[in-house]
Amino acid sequence: MSNKKQHPSALHEKPGISPPEIISSIAVAHIKKFRKIQPSPKELVEGILAGNITALSRAITLVESTNSDHLAKANEVINACLAHANKSIRIGITGVPGVGKSTFIEAFGKYLTSLGKKVAVLAVDPSSTISHGSILGDKTRMEELVKDENAFIRPSASGETLGGVARKTRETITLCEACGFDTIIIETVGVGQSETAVHSMVDFFLLLKISGAGDELQGIKRGIMEMADAIVINKADGDNIRKANLAKVEFNRALHLFPAKKSGWIPITSTCSAITHEGISAVWKTIEQFLELTKVNHYFFEKRKEQNQYWMLETINEQLKLNFYNHPEINQLLDSTKKAVQNDEISPFAAAQLLLETYFKF
Amino acid sequence: MSNKKQHPSALHEKPGISPPEIISSIAVAHIKKFRKIQPSPKELVEGILAGNITALSRAITLVESTNSDHLAKANEVINACLAHANKSIRIGITGVPGVGKSTFIEAFGKYLTSLGKKVAVLAVDPSSTISHGSILGDKTRMEELVKDENAFIRPSASGETLGGVARKTRETITLCEACGFDTIIIETVGVGQSETAVHSMVDFFLLLKISGAGDELQGIKRGIMEMADAIVINKADGDNIRKANLAKVEFNRALHLFPAKKSGWIPITSTCSAITHEGISAVWKTIEQFLELTKVNHYFFEKRKEQNQYWMLETINEQLKLNFYNHPEINQLLDSTKKAVQNDEISPFAAAQLLLETYFKF
Numbered sequence: 001m002s003n004k005k006q007h008p009s010a011l012h013e014k015p016g017i018s019p020p021e022i023i024s025s026i027a028v029a030h031i032k033k034f035r036k037i038q039p040s041p042k043e044l045v046e047g048i049l050a051g052n053i054t055a056l057s058r059a060i061t062l063v064e065s066t067n068s069d070h071l072a073k074a075n076e077v078i079n080a081c082l083a084h085a086n087k088s089i090r091i092g093i094t095g096v097p098g099v100g101k102s103t104f105i106e107a108f109g110k111y112l113t114s115l116g117k118k119v120a121v122l123a124v125d126p127s128s129t130i131s132h133g134s135i136l137g138d139k140t141r142m143e144e145l146v147k148d149e150n151a152f153i154r155p156s157a158s159g160e161t162l163g164g165v166a167r168k169t170r171e172t173i174t175l176c177e178a179c180g181f182d183t184i185i186i187e188t189v190g191v192g193q194s195e196t197a198v199h200s201m202v203d204f205f206l207l208l209k210i211s212g213a214g215d216e217l218q219g220i221k222r223g224i225m226e227m228a229d230a231i232v233i234n235k236a237d238g239d240n241i242r243k244a245n246l247a248k249v250e251f252n253r254a255l256h257l258f259p260a261k262k263s264g265w266i267p268i269t270s271t272c273s274a275i276t277h278e279g280i281s282a283v284w285k286t287i288e289q290f291l292e293l294t295k296v297n298h299y300f301f302e303k304r305k306e307q308n309q310y311w312m313l314e315t316i317n318e319q320l321k322l323n324f325y326n327h328p329e330i331n332q333l334l335d336s337t338k339k340a341v342q343n344d345e346i347s348p349f350a351a352a353q354l355l356l357e358t359y360f361k362f
Numbered sequence: 363m364s365n366k367k368q369h370p371s372a373l374h375e376k377p378g379i380s381p382p383e384i385i386s387s388i389a390v391a392h393i394k395k396f397r398k399i400q401p402s403p404k405e406l407v408e409g410i411l412a413g414n415i416t417a418l419s420r421a422i423t424l425v426e427s428t429n430s431d432h433l434a435k436a437n438e439v440i441n442a443c444l445a446h447a448n449k450s451i452r453i454g455i456t457g458v459p460g461v462g463k464s465t466f467i468e469a470f471g472k473y474l475t476s477l478g479k480k481v482a483v484l485a486v487d488p489s490s491t492i493s494h495g496s497i498l499g500d501k502t503r504m505e506e507l508v509k510d511e512n513a514f515i516r517p518s519a520s521g522e523t524l525g526g527v528a529r530k531t532r533e534t535i536t537l538c539e540a541c542g543f544d545t546i547i548i549e550t551v552g553v554g555q556s557e558t559a560v561h562s563m564v565d566f567f568l569l570l571k572i573s574g575a576g577d578e579l580q581g582i583k584r585g586i587m588e589m590a591d592a593i594v595i596n597k598a599d600g601d602n603i604r605k606a607n608l609a610k611v612e613f614n615r616a617l618h619l620f621p622a623k624k625s626g627w628i629p630i631t632s633t634c635s636a637i638t639h640e641g642i643s644a645v646w647k648t649i650e651q652f653l654e655l656t657k658v659n660h661y662f663f664e665k666r667k668e669q670n671q672y673w674m675l676e677t678i679n680e681q682l683k684l685n686f687y688n689h690p691e692i693n694q695l696l697d698s699t700k701k702a703v704q705n706d707e708i709s710p711f712a713a714a715q716l717l718l719e720t721y722f723k724f
Contacts, residue, residue, distance in 0.1 A: 075712040082706055171711060305704040312703050315714035320682045323722070341674050342667040344444050349533060350437040352677035360685070 041076040048077075048179045049084055053152060056179045063171045064157045078171055081178035086304070088177045089291060090184045092198040094224065095208030100234045101187055102141040103274040104208055109142070111280050112183050113150040120181035121145070124169045124188045124198050125156035152181060163318045166197035170311055173201060199227045200310050203300060204287050207231045211240060211247035226258050229267055230286055236271035236279065244271040263299045265290055329358050403438040410439075410541045411446055415514060418541045425533045426519045440533055443540035448666070450539045451653060452546045454560040456586065457570030462596045463549055464503040465636040466570055471504070473642050474545050475512040482543035483507070486531045486550045486560050487518035514543060525680045528559035532673055535563060561589045562672050565662060566649050569593045573602060573609035588620050591629055592648050598633035598641065606633040625661040627652055691720050 039047070039058060047055025063074045095101050109119045121142070145151045157168035173184050186202055188194045199205055207228040225231070231251045236244035252269040261267070268286050272279030294300040324330060337355060340346045346354075401409070401420060409417025425436045457463050471481045483504070507513045519530035535546050548564055550556045561567055569590040587593070593613045598606035614631040623629070630648050634641030656662040686692060695717060703713045 078709045079712050308703045308710045311710035312713050319718050341670045347440045348670050348673035349677050350441050351674050356681050
């Protein structure tokens, strides 16, 4: 082995060439410039009223933002849209996973656009508060409808609370209506709380079911059945038709156990197939009959007024709580106070009083 | 006719004797003096811990007061009692009017005192928020129990909200326990919301029923059945025994449709008669079995901790709302804002924002 002493160190490196820019400074400048041209609320409103889908999407993004600057802008856009909204029918569709909500909405939506209607499909997805969206996230499940220029599909907003998610969907309805959509479909999964939220923003509530293997009523949440204006048994095709018809009779009997609805409407049970399209047009006919009845007896308008008020009070209650629990002093005290309460060192009421006094002092 | 001119006027009155004092000034002084000797929180606590019923009643009155001075005193008393409370079993009993709640509680309570237990019977009566009390108001319906020195019966507090009424009952439980009552029975009528409130303050929830004329399940609120740890069919005497047994089988089947309970307890259905006392001791045996199971698996203690936390958060939420809606500025704006929202002049969310900004400005 012949080591040459000339080598200064084993760690010596020859001067190399400098690496190329990973991020192009030209691109950065371009993006920054592009970012600056955020449309103003006025521009968004103009776009929405002209039926511009890009403007609609951007406004919805604004509504969904948690940035407080955006909140003021979003309220400005919504208020300007209000006078142009409200000329629609809002339909809530619920059903547990597996009943074929997406295929039903695809078939139903296509039928509506074939009648010349403009259809917006939104969602209130409670799971999105945790997993950032699942239902409607996969738009490919509605591949025909998504290509239809008279249809607009938007996945569920995400948020920290179901109330927050639902609020954003409720605001999105106003924007879609101002943009010319006359039929709004709100999808949700049949798991309980989210139905109540959806029920408080729609005119007509549709429960989607499939025929089961035996006891049709087992496991149904009565509260959800009680809200339904129609129960539609999906997948009534092929060998399933007989079973679906049996299920229809059973659900119909079950519906009659509930007290009469304030709307004067008697809930209807029917069967349909999202594959053969059998029974799809009948669902729309049912909704038309509902509209006729409830617009004549004014229930339709009264309910919308009530819903508006409900959302105002709900928003207030939610914000009051958020403000309290996000208060730095409360934040600091809450955990130790909870523990003291759990261990019976202080009564729940005295603890509440203590926290409230701290909060109101500031 | 001879009119005598001497008469000065037809309206003339002879000077009479002055009327006696309606309110005796001596009595007034006596009452005022008596009023001044309101026992201090410390005295009340001493009385309660010594098992003094007068002190207990006075402390409950303090808890039920809406006077803000009393609130601080009440919290002081309750906090001092906390360390001596909690050694009890809390039983919720619900059932629609007509199932014989009072006679059942009378028979059950007498059985418990015969075992050497000290029984307190309280109530959460939602109607008391409107009509100032109905259930338990008529103590004569429990004429045996009311004379029993090991029993204490207190009608429902009244208040503006169900939450408020329930809170006061929850605080009263602590006082009764510190006073030595080891079995607390909370009665409520089977109308919905109040059950949830009662459920969140008891260890064991008992649904009282009677056998009906046909369809046993019709009209039962599923939510209430879901909460029940036991369903007891009352009035199982005379000709009713067969029907009661049939009802028992039906309810038992219905209970099995519900998902398993977190407590690990399988709800039990039984029959009883408050008149023949048949089945009354079995109810207590069921509760003892429940206690054994849930104390071993720690559910009993975990649930109480959860309940404490629930009441803290509930009290906070209620107070936040009260503070908001009682704010003079909000009070003044609320009606007109509600109207504007109903008529679509402003979005529910912008309206909420407006009110919240007004509120937080002060």
